[in-house]
Amino acid sequence: MRNSIEFRLYGKYALFTDPLTKLGGEKLTYSVPTYQALKGIVESIYWKPTLVYIVDEVRVINAIRMESKGVRPLDYGGGNTLANYTYLKEPCYEVRAHFEFNLNRPELEHDRNEHKHHNILRRSLNAGGRRDIFLGARECQGYVEPCEFGQEPGFYDGYGELHLGNMLHGINYPDETGSDAMEVRLWNPVMKDGIIRFIRPEECKQVRRIREMMPRSFCADDVRTADELLAEMNAGEKS
Template structure:
C-alpha cells in the first residue's frame, strides 16, 4: 500500500481502557488494542498535522492474558485511594498503517511532499519513534521496530473460527480530521480472524456520538516546518 509502514510494538503491559470500567476509579483493559491507541503509536513514531494516519490491520502475536494490580492514583487534593487496574500483560502486536494528506487542512498545502514524509516516517520508525511509545496508558512503556506484517509465528494463527469482542470504542474524531467543530467518539464491533483484526476507516463507522464542541488549532508556515525543512534538520543532526 502507498505510504505504508509495518512494525512490531511490544511491552510488558498494556491498558486499553474500557470506558465502562472507569466509574469509581477502576480500570479494565479491552482484550485487544483500539484503533485510536494504535493511531497514537503511529503518531508517536512520526506526526505532522499535514497527515492523517490510517491504521489498516493489527496482528495479535501473543496470547491474551490479563493481570490485576492495586494502584494508588495521584490525587492532587490529597487522599490515599486504592484502585484496581486490570492490564494486559506481555503484549506483542504487528501493525500495518499508512498516511494520507489531511484534506481539512488547506492551510498546510505547502507541506504536501509525499516522498519526503514517507522517508521521514520510515526513518523515524527505525529510530524507535520520535516520541515515547506506550500501549494505551502512560505507565505502559513499549518499543517499536520495523517488521514484515504476517511474518513470524502468532498464537492465534490457526485459530478455528472468529473471535468477536462486542462493542468497543474505535476512536475519537477531532475537528481538524472531520471539518466539524466538535469532538466525537466512534464505536464498532471488531472481529479477529486467525489473529488479525482488519480495521474499518473512521469515516466508515456508523455509530458516532458527540462529546463536546471543539475548534481546530490553526497551523501555517509560521509554526510548522515543511517536510523539506524537517528533512534538512534531521540530516543536520538536529
C-alpha cells in the same frame, strides 16, 4: 499499500482502558488495542499536521493474558485511595498503517510531499520512534521495530473468528474532520486468525457527539523552513 509501514509493537504490560470501567475509579483493559491507541502510537513514531494516519490492521502475536494490580492513583484531594487496575501481560502485535494528506488543512498544501514524509516515517520507525511509545497508558512502556506483517508465527493462527463485542474505535477531532465538535466512534470488531482489520473512521456507524471544539488553524507566520530556523538560531546566538 502506498505510504505504508509495518512494525512490531510490544511491551511488558498494556492498558487499553475500557471507558466504562473508569466510572468507579478503577481501570480494566480491552483484550486488544483500539484503533485510536494504535493511531496514537504511529503518531509517536512520526507526526505532522499535514498527515492523517489510517491504521489498516493489527495482528495479535501473543496469547491474550491479563494481570490485576493494586495501585495508588493520584488523589489531588489528599486521600489515600487504593484502586485495582487490570493490564494485558506481555502484549505483542504486528501493525500495518499508512498515511494520507489532511485535506482539511489547505494552509499546509505546500507540505504535501509523499516521498519526503514516507522516508522520514521509515527512518523514525527504524530509530524506535521520535517520542516515547506507550501501550495505552503512561506506565506501560512500549517499543516498536520494523517487521514484515504476517511472517512471525502467532498464537491465534488458524484460531477462527472471535467476536469482541462493542468497543471504542476512536475519536473524531475537528483538526482531521473539519467539523466543529469532538465525537467518539464505536464499533463491533471481529478477530479472525489473530487479525483485526479496522474499518476507516468515516465508515463507523455509531458516532456520539461529546462537545464543541474548533480546529486549530496554521497561518504563514506559524510555518518556518529549516533554513529560516537555523538563521534565527544563529542570530540569537550572536545577539
